[in-house]
Amino acid sequence: MVKMTKISINPERLWSRLMDMSEIGEIPNNGSRRLALSQDDVDGRELFLAWCESRGYRAMFDKIGNLFIRRDGTDPDALPLAIGSHLDTQPNGGRFDGILGVLAGLEVLETLDDFKIKTRAPIDLVVWTNEEGARFQPAMMGSGVYCGVLDLPSVLATTDDQGISVAEETASHGYDKGCPPGFQQIERYVELHIEQGPILEMEEKAIGVVTGGQGxxxxxxxxxxxxxxxxxxxxxxxxxxxxxxxxxVELVYRIGQKDENARATIGKIETRPGSINVVPGQVCLSVDLRHPREADLVAMQEAFLNGICNIADAHPKLEVKAKCRWHSSVVQFDPEMVSGVREAAKQRNFPSMEIVSGAGHDAFNLAQVVPTTMIFVPCRDGISHNELEFTKPEHAAAGANVLLDMALRFANANQDALQLQE
Incomplete structure (x- = not known):
């Protein structure tokens, strides 16, 4: 018999892969720029697929470009445990947001091979398309289509700022020849991610036991x-x-100060036509509202929309509009899987704490259809969506080892011991 805590990932291999991936779409200050479905994004996927193929894992994809890498189990009828994240980045992104979850997932599969461990259920490593929403909106696009939260025709018709559609890009990279979305059923889903906030670092915790996410x-x-x-x-x-x-602006940030859990952000402001000697005909801006309690988020939304109406009344010469581009409800993760993360961290003596995700993740969509949870690790100064984004090698390894233990636990489905290959 082999105890879970005696099996660990190869931290040097994981870190080396993280650094290799960061060279694709590399930008100054140790950042990465791989916008969804761009050539850099596809090049990053090709590097990832080459690593997978070198170990003999089967790769499939669907019509939105989600990648599924399978390590077979012993039970041909068992639905797979899915692990993964995304490889696309923000325009001035870092080396770990999303990428850690994908490459740690690959490290889990390779570690199982290295220790000659069979799992009863297959394990699917998934790369979701356009999690960031930086080039095409909404965010979490690939997982949204997979889960039926978004419909494929509408998503394919979406265009970027240059007028290029998702349909054009998926076709140019061959993803239009893929399987129908949702073709690959799964049993459960686990996602490893950097926290993207300062709490774990401030509390000196190596693992965040994620109980859910903000709306x-x-x-x-x-x-x-x-x-x-x-x-x-x-x-x-x-x-x-x-x-x-x-x-x-004053309205949005007043709403964001509603309570300590409220968040309000204006990320984009644009005047049109944008000429120094022209009075603009239009101002366009984005508004992002978040809260971990649905009722409070609804109240923030109502305050925002009422405030917009008041501003319109105060400026009768203008047309003032606010249109909802995308929403994600407050998420509660599966209690059994949350408990699994907590127990894995405890068994490995990693200091941990419960935490609610302040950022959106593909796991939010998955939680609507299958038991789901996430694992967080700290990032330096809480910085993310930025070239300075960084997590320590030992924290990356800790998160990957907890992910490994989750794979062993849930891909073996109530087996008391691991079955080793002869």
């Missing part, structure tokens, strides 16, 4: 007036939307 609302706000020359037209005669921007 999220994304809005597009447009303030429409009339563009005209900056010189000849008197101020009183203009339909300038810019003065209405200040009360919108």
């Amino acid at each position: 999220i609302r994304w809005y597009d706000v447009t303030l429409t007036g009339e563009e005209t020359h900056a010189g000849p037209v008197p101020m009183r005669s203009r339909r300038d939307p810019v003065p209405a921007l200040a009360p919108v």
Whole structure:
């Protein structure tokens, strides 16, 4: 018999792979830029697939570009345990957001091979398409299509800022020839990720036992007036939307100060046409509202929409609109799987704590269809979506070892001991 805690991943191999992947789409300050379905994203996937193929794992993909890497189990009728995350990044992203979950998942499969361990159920390592939502919105696109939260035709029609559609990019990379979304059924899902916040580091914990996630609302706000020359037209005669921007900003950040758990962010502001000597005809901005309690998030949303109506009334020369681009409800993860993370951390003597995810993840979509949980590890100064994003090698290894223990536990489904290959 072999005890779980005697089996550990190869930390040097995991770290080396993380550094190798970061060279694809490398940008200054040790960052990475692999926007979803760009050539850099596909190049990163090809490197990942080459590592998988070198170990003989079977690869499949669906029509939105989700990748599924299978390590077979002993029971041909068992549904797989799925582990994974994403390889796409923010425009000025780091080396660990999403990537850690994918490469730690590969490390889990290789460790099982290295120790000649059979699992009863197969294990599928998944790379979800466009988790970030940086190039195409909404975020968590691939997992959303897989889970039926988003419909494939609408997603394929989505375009980026250059007018390039998801359909064009999936076709150019051959993903349109893939399987129908949802073809690959799974039993459970576990995702390892950096925290993307400062709590674990401040509390000196190596593992975050993630119990759920904040609800999220994304809005597009447009303030429409009339563009005209900056010189000849008197101020009183203009339909300038810019003065209405200040009360919108004040509204959003006042809502974000509702309580210590509330979050409100304006991530993008654009004037159109964007010329120095033209009064803008339109101001466009994004609004991101979050809260871990659904009722409080609904109250924030209502306050925001009511405030937008008041701003519209105060600026009768303008058209003021707020349109919901995307929403994700508050998530509660599966208690049994949450307990599994807690117990694995305890068995390995990793200091841990319960935590609620402040960021959105593919696991949020998966939680709607199968038992799901996440594992967090600290990131330095809580920085993420930034070239300075960093997690210590020992924390990356700790998270991967907890992921390994979760794979052993749930892919063996109530077996008391691991079955070793002869």
